[in-house]
Amino acid sequence: MKNLSLVFAFALLSQFSFAQETQGADIVITIENVLTDGGQVYAALHTAETFMQSEGIDFDVAEGKKGTLLLNFKGVKPGTYAVMVMHDLNGNNQMDFDNNGMPQESYGMSGNDMHMGPPTFDAAKFEVTEEDLELNIRF
DSSP states (O other): OHHHHHHHHHHHHHHHHHHHHTSOEEEEEEEEEEOSSSSEEEEEEEOTTTTTTSSOSEEEEEEOOSEEEEEEEEEEOSEEEEEEEEEESSSSSSOOBOTTSOBSSOEEETTOOOOSSOOOHHHHOEEEOSSOEEEEEEO
């Protein structure tokens, strides 16, 4: 009976340690230079497979406020990711473009690469380890 109790205790402890190992890192995103109040600011976490293809694997949203905002992702597993951020001023849940294809709403991405043309995953990617991470993104 004593051996059975020891096996059960070991199994329980190993489950607790496994749960702690798989929690992942927290990523805090500081969004600088929000130009106007109103609407919502969305941050989407992407892998190479989801970048510019979908809503991403996770997202956070905050009310648009002029100045600086904080958004975050919790429990992100180690890997290579990118973050895309946009300020949806009119509440239609998408980026609006004018007739020549230029964005009408503020946006940014990790890496802060703001070259002409569509963003690339390689320019925006960063590595997540077991450690929490802080990123600054400028509109």
